[in-house]
Amino acid sequence: MTALNELTIRQAHNGLVKKEFTCLELARACLARIDGTNDDFNAFLEVFADEASEQARRVDAKIIIGGEVGPLEGIPLAVKDNILIRGKRSSSASKILEGYVAPYDAFVIAKLRAAGAVFLGRTNMDEFAMGSSTENSAYGPTKNPWNPKLVPGGSSGGSAAAVAADMCLAALGSDTGGSVRQPAALCGVVGLKPTYGSVSRNGLMAMASSLDQIGSLTKTAADARIVFKAIAGGDHWDSTAVPDRHNREKTDVKGLRVGVPKEFFIEGMDAEVEKAVREGISRLGEMGATIKEVSLPHSDFALAVYYILMAAEVSSNLARFDGVRYGRREAGDILREVYGRTRAAGFGAEVRRRIMLGTHVLSTGYYDAYYKKAQQARTLVRNDFSRVFEEVDLLAAPTTPTVAWPIGEKFEDPLTMYLSDIYTVSANVAGIPAVSVPCGFKDGLPIGLHLLGRPFGEETILSVAESYEQVSDWLKEKPAL
Numbered sequence: 001m002t003a004l005n006e007l008t009i010r011q012a013h014n015g016l017v018k019k020e021f022t023c024l025e026l027a028r029a030c031l032a033r034i035d036g037t038n039d040d041f042n043a044f045l046e047v048f049a050d051e052a053s054e055q056a057r058r059v060d061a062k063i064i065i066g067g068e069v070g071p072l073e074g075i076p077l078a079v080k081d082n083i084l085i086r087g088k089r090s091s092s093a094s095k096i097l098e099g100y101v102a103p104y105d106a107f108v109i110a111k112l113r114a115a116g117a118v119f120l121g122r123t124n125m126d127e128f129a130m131g132s133s134t135e136n137s138a139y140g141p142t143k144n145p146w147n148p149k150l151v152p153g154g155s156s157g158g159s160a161a162a163v164a165a166d167m168c169l170a171a172l173g174s175d176t177g178g179s180v181r182q183p184a185a186l187c188g189v190v191g192l193k194p195t196y197g198s199v200s201r202n203g204l205m206a207m208a209s210s211l212d213q214i215g216s217l218t219k220t221a222a223d224a225r226i227v228f229k230a231i232a233g234g235d236h237w238d239s240t241a242v243p244d245r246h247n248r249e250k251t252d253v254k255g256l257r258v259g260v261p262k263e264f265f266i267e268g269m270d271a272e273v274e275k276a277v278r279e280g281i282s283r284l285g286e287m288g289a290t291i292k293e294v295s296l297p298h299s300d301f302a303l304a305v306y307y308i309l310m311a312a313e314v315s316s317n318l319a320r321f322d323g324v325r326y327g328r329r330e331a332g333d334i335l336r337e338v339y340g341r342t343r344a345a346g347f348g349a350e351v352r353r354r355i356m357l358g359t360h361v362l363s364t365g366y367y368d369a370y371y372k373k374a375q376q377a378r379t380l381v382r383n384d385f386s387r388v389f390e391e392v393d394l395l396a397a398p399t400t401p402t403v404a405w406p407i408g409e410k411f412e413d414p415l416t417m418y419l420s421d422i423y424t425v426s427a428n429v430a431g432i433p434a435v436s437v438p439c440g441f442k443d444g445l446p447i448g449l450h451l452l453g454r455p456f457g458e459e460t461i462l463s464v465a466e467s468y469e470q471v472s473d474w475l476k477e478k479p480a481l
């Protein structure tokens with residue numbers, strides 16, 4: 001029998017309903033797995049063993065008296081360290097927030113809590129979600145469970161590793177430029193970034209507010225649908241988020257038009273990654289979809305647009321960490337010294353780099369050349385997608401140009417690191433939903449197939465991902481980690 005911590009959300013739910021095991025046993029299986037492996041992978045920064053057991057016991061009590069069991073009731077989840085859980089520390093893996101305790105639940109946490117989910121702990125990440133490898137954490141890098149010498153991707157690397165290593169059934173992450181999908185691809189799990197505005201960002205520490213979305217890391221696409229359904233929707237604390245308006249119809253792959261953007265198959269991408277992704281796309285064809293090559297002519301701009309706008313928004317959003325309002329404070333004789341010393345001591349190198357870049361692109365004399373130009377180019381990138389979605393129902397492409405790389409390899413070279421986001425950033429720039437599903441291996445390391453949909457088209461991409469998963473051999477080939 002599969003160990004309880006290895007179950008998917010759906011399998012665990014069925015087991016709970018049939019009373020094959022209790023929520024407490026399920027939570028304990030995850031906690032034991034974390035106990036046994038977290039030292040190797042550094043996926044969790046903190047484990048809430050007592051509270052998780054208590055939450056699980058409460059759900060068990062409800063099940064015993066015959067209460068209805070919701071799809072997430074008693075399901076053990078991990079939460080990225082930039083999403084607030086009331087009464088718990090939350091640091092975005094930064095020294096500047098050392099000792100900070102969240103005063104309220106993020107919107108998604110409140111929703112999941114109400115749905116009966118069990119929170120196992122908070123997961124490691126690149127500081128303030130800036131990075132592609134989880135090496136920028138102030139608490140040491142997370143290791144890839146497929147091979148601990150390799151990065152898990154980032155910035156939600158802790159969440160991806162926790163799911164891949166069966167330390168939890170699913171996890172929350174945030175995706176500003178690929179931080180859910182890219183680590184999902186490199187760790188062999190499913191990563192969903194919803195449409196901008198379909199999930200409230202209330203209680204997510206802001207990185208770049210026009211790009212940030214909360215997403216899920218799960219073992220299957222069916223599980224991604226369950227988590228998404230539970231967290232979708234807006235509230236009055238996030239004026240960009242709208243009420244949940246998704247149709248819940250599962251779409252048949254047959255008859256769908258799948259576009260393959262030619263600009264996403266560039267020189268420099270790994271040949272075996274390309275092969276696996278193209279095979280995945282052919283599979284969709286065999287399942288009855290029409291495959292068609294399309295063009296997104298302004299794709300070349302997406303990475304530059306992202307790294308200008310993101311940095312500009314980062315520099316504004318992170319101004320709040322001034323040593324007065326939150327977390328850590330360094331002493332100084334005048335206020336300016338307090339600001340300067342606190343920020344110098346509290347922020348890591350990558351965060352400082354982006355604040356400086358962002359301040360630069362917003363400054364007098366450079367604003368028009370960088371920030372304004374990037375906003376104009378953003379419109380071009382977005383228009384490419386709108387036009388292409390008149391011809392096709394979704395797009396299929398690679399999630400990343402390579403598989404996971406050795407820890408340290410790109411750490412000293414930010415530009416090379418930024419290039420690993422080449423395929424993921426455009427979904428954030430355009431605000432559209434996208435999911436990464438495992439589609440093959442290179443040298444035993446997982447590869448991700450990237451499906452991008454129309455705004456609020458989560459159902460379509462999840463349906464395709466789910467159907468693909470059923471026909472792909474991937475799950476059968478996956479070794480136990």
Ligand code: GLN
Pocket residue numbers: 129130131132154155174175176177178179180207310421
């Ligand atoms: N890797 C990208 C970056 O470094 C994306 C980060 C994210 O999505 N939070 O900015």
